[in-house]
Amino acid sequence: MTNGADELITLISESYLExxxxxxxxxxxxxxxxxxxxxxxxxxxxxxLGENYEFNIDAILSRISEQTKLIYICSPNNPTGTYLSKAKLNSLLESIPKHVLVVFDGAYSHFATAEDYSNGIEFVQQDYPIIVLQTFSKIYGLAGVRIGFGVASQEIVKDILKVKEPFNVNSLAQVAAVAALSDQKHLKASQEINENGRKQLYETFDELGLHFIESMSNFVLVQFGPYAEHVYKQLMANGIIVRSGATWGLNEYLRISIGTFEENKKLLETIQSILNEQ
Ligand SMILES: Cc1ncc(COP(=O)(O)O)c(C=O)c1O
Known part of the structure; x- marks a missing residue:
């Protein structure tokens, strides 16, 4: 267990990188x-990433060198919402040399509904060189509590324990995480709201002629072209916070989180009225 998945990323870096x-x-x-x-x-x-922000395994493999220690796979990926299929993850793990470890970040895994999605854990069980990162910050809604964990072989866990402080996760966070794991009703409800919300957003984006990237996560990357920054500011002025794609060099895009039916409705109506004013 770690103080959020963020701490685990730091610990993995400290363990394996020079x-x-x-x-x-x-x-x-x-x-x-x-x-x-x-x-x-x-x-x-x-x-x-490829044309529609899909993972390109051949391109990843072609950049492996003697110095490569870690390959990060964030699936579903933040900020694109795209994912790596189980078959492609398998092929990546089969193809990498022995000195490379795959860090599979499954922070948004619970939102993925694609049949060929893998959260990576089966590959840990099959002894592939992979560590899976998980967090309670996303579907469990406990971001401020700061708790996450990793799933990996004994050998990898031992490496990480060498740099981990003994009391990194406070006991209140541990109690919250255990309670969250047993609350299947909340988990299922969040998954259902998210899946319905994705459809609700897609329908209106289609009607408005807005291009978006199909997402397996709880956000959607939407292309507003040259209006992106204007729409971002107008949404903010209306009390709606989205992420500007400029954060990732995607200047024409906004990353929009999926909310409840009513929240999505307000967002979509506001976008519609901003675009009508253009
Ligand atoms: C892909 C991804 N991994 C990990 C994290 C960090 O999660 P935590 O809050 O557990 O540190 C985030 C949070 O934004 C994230 O988007």
Whole structure:
């Protein structure tokens, strides 16, 4: 258990990276992977995601060198919502050399509904070189409590324990996490609200002619073209916070979190009226 998945990313970086090592990050993705590498003086090799932000395994494999220590796979990926299929994850794990570890970030795994999605755990069980990251910050709604965990072989866990402080996760957070795990009703309700919300957003985006990236997560990346920043500011002025794609160099996009039916309705009506004023 760690103080959020963020702490685990730092611990993995401390365990496996030295100056001049390399990590591979399919990009754009979650910024903490780069933070961990920079902390250790390692180099970040960004491999751009494909045309529709899908993972490109061949491109990832082609960038592996003697210095590569970690390959990060965030699936579903933040901020694109795209995922790596089980078959492709299998093929990646079969193809990497022995000195490389796959860090599979499943922070948004509970929102994924695709039949061919894998949360990575089956590959840990089959002794592949992979560590799976999990968090209570997303579907369990406990981001402020700061708790996450990793699933990996004994050998990897031992490596990480060497750099982990003994009392990193406070006992209140542990109680909250155990309670969250036993609350299947809340989990199922959140999954259902998210799946329905995704459909609700897709329908209106289609009606408005807005291009979006199909998401397996609890947010959708939507293309507003040159209006993106204007829409971002107008939404904010109306009390609706979204993430600007500019954070990841996706200047024409906004990353919009899925809410309840009523919240989504308000968001969609507000977007509609902003676009009508153009
Ligand atoms: C992909 C991904 N991994 C990990 C985290 C960090 O989770 P935690 O709050 O458990 O540190 C986040 C949070 O935004 C995330 O988006």
């Amino acid at each position: 100056a001049n090592d390399e990590i591979i990050v399919p990009s754009p993705s979650f910024s903490e992977y780069d933070f961990g590498a920079r902390l250790m003086g390692a180099k970040v090799i960004q491999v751009p």
